[in-house]
Each structure stands twice: as C-alpha cells, then as structure tokens.
C-alpha cells in the first residue's frame with residue numbers, strides 16, 4: 145500500500161520510521177498545547193489532548209491518500225497533523241489568533257483546512273459524522289476516486305446520527321470509512337457504563353459495512369487494517385475501524401480524572417504506541433538509536449517554533465467578528481451598535 | 492445564608508428530591524462525576540443510582556426518555572451539558588414535550604424539567620457558548636426559566652419541579668461561582684413574576700440571567716452621571732410578566748432590553764414588541780435592544796467578549812437614550 149515519493153523503496157522499516165515520526169510530532173505538539181494553556185496563552189481551557197491516541201491518527205492518516213477528506217471530533221489535533229496540518233497555524237488557532245487556520249474564530253475544537261481535505265473538527269459529539277456520507281455521495285457522483293473518513297470517539301458510538309450515517313453509507317455503497325478512536329472514556333464515563341455491548345464491529349457489520357477492530361498501540365496494525373478498509377471503501381464497500389487506546393490525561397485541561405485510580409492510569413499509560421514503535425525500530429527494524437533521537441529533537445524544535453509563533457501572532461481585528469457569516473460578496477450582518485445608532489437617529 | 496448559584500441549584504435538587512420521590516435525574520455525567528459544572532455533586536451518593544442516572548452521550552434519547560417517564564409517573568430532571576446540545580434533542584423538546592398535552596386533547600401533561608447552561612465567557616466557541624432561549628420562547632407549551640440570582644436559582648428550580656408542564660431551565664455558566672444570599676423559606680417573588688432589582692426614574696433596563704448583573708453595574712455607573720435607571724429582572728420568560736415591565740416603562744418612558752441571545756428574532760425582540768403594545772403612549776424614545784451580534788460566537792477571547800452586551804455598552808446606550 146505504500147504510496148508517494150517519500151515512501152518509495154523504503155519498505156516496512158521506512159514506513160515504521162515515518163509512523164514513529166508522525167506520532168512523536170503529535171505528542172510533542174500536544175505537550176506544547178498543554179504548555180500554551182499553562183502560560184495562559186490558549187483561548188480557554190477546552191483543549192482535548194490526543195496523547196496516547198497517536199497510533200490511531202498516524203496509522204489511519206498514513207493509509208489515506210492525497211485528496212481523501214475527513215472530519216474529526218473535538219480531540220482531533222493528532223489526526224490533522226497526520227494529514228499534513230501545519231503546526232504553526234494549528235497552534236495559532238488554538239491561541240485564538242488571526243494567523244490560525246480559522247482566523248481565531250474556531251479554536252481547538254473547530255480546526256479545519258479544506259485544502260488538505262479537513263472538512264472540520266467538531267465540538268458536537270457525532271456532529272461531523274454524517275458529512276462524510278455527503279462527501280461520499282459527491283465523490284461517487286463526480287466520479288472521483290476519493291474516500292471520506294469520519295474520526296470520532298467511543299462516546300459517539302451512542303449517538304443516533306452514527307447509525308443513520310452507517311446505514312446510508314451501506315445502502316448507497318459509498319466510499320466512506322468510520323473510524324472510532326476508542327480511548328475507553330467519554331469524559332468521566334468508562335465505555336462499560338455507556339454502552340451495553342462493546343462489540344461495535346458487529347454493530348457496523350449488521351449495517352452491511354466491512355469492519356475491523358485493532359489495538360491502537362500497534363501502529364503498523366492500524367495502518368494495515370485502515371489500508372484494507374480504505375481499499376474496500378474506494379470500491380464502494382464502506383468500512384468501520386475501531387482503534388482501542390487509552391486517554392493518558394484528563395478529558396480537557398481542567399479535568400484531573402478523579403474517577404480513575406492511579407493503578408489503572410499507570411497500566412493505561414503503558415499502552416504507549418510511541419514507546420512500542422521505538423522498541424520495534426531499534427529491534428526488528430534495526431534503526432540506530434541516534435536516528436530516533438534526531439526525530440525526537442526535530443519534533444521538539446518544530447513544535448517549540450509553533451508555540452512561539454502562536455504566542456507572538458497578533459489577535460484578530462475587531463472587525464473580523466462580522467466576516468465569514470455569509471460569503472465574502474454578501475453584506476455582513478449589521479452590528480448591534482449600528483442598529484442602536486439608527487434607532488436613536490444618530491446615523 | 493450566603494452561598495453560590497451552583498450550590499443553590501444543588502440544594503434545590505436535594506430538597507426537591509427529598510420532598511418528592513418521583514424526581515429522577517437523567518443526564519451525561521450527572522452521577523459519579525457530579526455534573527460537568529458540579530451542580531449534581533453528591534446527589535448520586537445520597538439518592539442512589541435509580542434516581543440519579545448517568546446516561547450515554549445520547550441527547551435525543553435522554554430528553555425523549557424524560558418525556559416518556561414524565562408521562563408515566565416520574566418527574567424527571569434531564570440535564571444537557573450545554574444548551575447548544577438542545578439541537579440534538581430538539582424534536583423531543585419541541586415536537587414531543589411541548590405538544591403532548593395539546594395534541595392529546597389535554598389527557599396528560601409532561602411534568603419534566605430540562606436543565607442546561609448557556610452563555611459566553613469560556614472561549615468555548617460556536618457550539619458551546621450560545622444563548623438559545625428564543626428557540627424555546629417561540630414554542631407554545633414550554634415554560635422557560637432563566638435565573639440570574641442565587642435565590643432564584645434555588646426557588647425557581649423548586650417551583651419548576653412543582654409545575655404540571657415541561658420547563659426548560661437555563662442556567663448561565665458564568666454565574667455558577669457567583670455568590671449571593673439564599674433564604675430557602677423566602678422567594679423574591681412568585682414563579683412567573685418579574686422583579687424590580689433597582690428602582691429608577693429615567694429609563695428601564697429589562698434583563699434576565701447574567702444580563703441582570705451587567706444591567707445593575709450599568710445602573711450604578713449611570714447613577715454617577717446623574718441618570719437614574721430602573722432594572723427589571725424577568726426571571727421567567729414563559730410566563731412573561733409584562734405587567735411588571737409595563738408598569739416600569741410607563742413611569743420611566745424609556746426601555747432598553749438586554750439579552751445574550753442573538754439580536755435577530757431573539758427574546759429581546761419579543762419583549763420589545765410587547766412593551767410597544769402595552770406602553771406606546773408613554774414612550775419618549777424608541778425601545779432599544781442590546782443583544783448578541785448576529786454572528787456565531789467566536790473563540791478568540793476579545794471577539795467573544797465583544798459579541799455580547801457589556802455593562803459598558805448598556806450604560807453607554809442608556810446615556811444616549813436619556814440625553815437625546
């Protein structure tokens with residue numbers, strides 16, 4: 145399944161190193177997001193880190209190809225980085241700055257980039273799922289070879305919209321993949337207390353989707369499963385991929401996870417896709433330790449730069465409030481102040 | 492006793508659940524977690540998991556189940572983590588809960604309360620910061636409470652839990668930590684009545700929820716300039732107590748309505764229209780509305796803050812209205 149110039153001739157070990165690099169970049173990015181918050185430079189505290197979930201983002205992201213589109217949930221920084229997101233513009237968006245992907249209007253939970261196929265992160269659990277069905281319809285009618293991928297958490301497995309979407313995708317044989325990043329928790333609720341059954345692949349199969357569940361600690365396995373499902377989706381057999389992992393930290397920045405005990409967290413954090421890949425690189429793939437350290441150092445430098453960029457970037461102009469409600473050639477909404485002035489006969 | 496808005500809400504649920512065993516809480520994170528904003532903390536431990544039910548992330552199902560439970564003997568309190576998520580449950584709210592008594596010829600009511608926090612201030616963005624009371628106000632069959640004070644947080648919730656019909660109870664997330672006086676034996680005014688929070692001669696500021704505090708701050712600033720502004724707190728939007736509002740506007744001759752919902756088609760528009768119907772002959776100036784800009788709520792903190800009325804913008808507007 146290897147595609148693209150950077151992948152040619154590298155084989156499995158090149159792929160493994162690439163996946164490692166992507167995961168390290170994601171983790172370091174998220175660590176800088178946490179620091180941005182501590183330094184009170186982020187727009188608010190609703191920042192959801194994907195630390196521990198890098199295997200899902202890197203594995204599926206790498207299996208997708210240029211032109212494939214996707215939507216993510218609120219914990220979507222990792223997926224977007226894996227699909228080529230620019231850390232500077234992402235971090236600036238998280239800081240609410242004009243240089244951010246959405247001009248500071250969207251923030252962490254609404255990063256989007258149409259140029260890279262990112263149809264948008266979503267702060268409504270399940271909110272971004274049906275859009276990939278629509279994208280699938282477009283690609284089919286417009287005879288394009290793309291697939292659209294919905295990334296969402298285990299929490300969305302309990303939202304009705306997912307099942308409407310799965311049914312339509314299967315009914316109409318659309319090039320769509322549903323990816324559930326199952327980090328075991330929706331906020332403080334373990335999946336055992338949210339879902340009567342965790343056999344979610346069976347739910348998907350019962351709708352007529354091809355389905356697989358993989359361990360998100362094994363990033364190569366995620367990549368392989370996603371590659372197979374994406375190939376099927378391109379042929380009109382939509383898929384479901386469940387990736388299990390562990391949310392290393394609290395739900396958002398203010399959550400200290402008091403509902404989890406220390407032993408559980410310790411065990412959960414040992415399910416580390418990055419550490420596991422590093423071991424495999426050094427052992428099975430015979431990559432030199434120095435090379436891995438170089439990857440780590442490059443990620444640190446890149447994400448430090450992104451954080452500094454975000455901190456130094458200017459805030460949006462006040463007038464930006466009124467743009468983007470409608471298309472640029474349309475009149476902007478009239479500010480409340482104008483209405484008041486008119487009513488008072490001042491204008 | 493002095494307490495917080497959050498604690499007053501918790502106390503109201505606690506006291507109501509003690510008094511009425513039919514009251515059952517249902518929502519995401521309401522039990523073990525104690526509510527996303529901590530309002531239901533301790534209630535699971537006290538009342539048990541049959542009465543405090545942690546639900547999956549299934550808003551349509553949660554609200555719909557509350558409707559069915561209300562029709563069959565329980566008095567459910569469903570919680571939405573943010574009022575924005577009412578979008579997912581709107582069919583159950585507007586097509587089911589609101590219409591069941593009427594459609595079924597008065598055979599049965601839906602005595603439930605739907606609690607949800609609204610408002611800006613956390614950089615929560617376009618899907619976590621809205622004030623959607625207009626959606627509810629528009630719908631016959633729904634009661635709507637929006638407490639601004641600690642005392643009302645307690646008493647309006649207790650009152651809502653005695654009503655025969657569905658009540659949407661919208662809290663403001665910026666008020667949870669606000670302190671104030673609470674006497675659990677004494678309500679400021681009965682359910683459905685507005686109240687004058689500050690007397691004045693020159694203009695009436697009509698507000699509810701957080702805007703009550705911004706209006707009071709504005710009135711204080713205006714007093715320093717020699718302008719005497721009256722502040723009316725609506726407390727409930729359905730029922731809407733136009734008697735209290737009209738009596739005030741008839742005296743002052745000037746009215747400004749302040750709301751955190753969008754300007755167009757908002758609650759302030761309805762209130763302004765009713766003031767005009769009731770007070771046309773007494774008005775010295777056009778009725779003004781200060782409301783959220785007609786744009787989705789932006790994340791960037793400066794833009795977010797500028798998108799809703801402030802004490803300054805209220806004071807500035809009243810000043811111009813009085814000095815015109």
Ligand SMILES: Cc1ncc(C[n+]2csc(CCOP(=O)(O)OP(=O)(O)O)c2C)c(N)n1
Pocket residue numbers: 192217218219267268269270296297298299300327329330331391395519548550572576579
């Ligand atoms: C419709 C809706 N309901 C509730 C919430 C509040 N909320 C935000 S994230 C979250 C948990 C989501 O869990 P999951 O889907 O597993 O994603 P995770 O946070 O674990 O990545 C909840 C309940 C929301 N944003 N949208």
Ligand SMILES: [Mg+2]
Pocket residue numbers: 297298299325326327328329330331
């Ligand atoms: Mg989860």
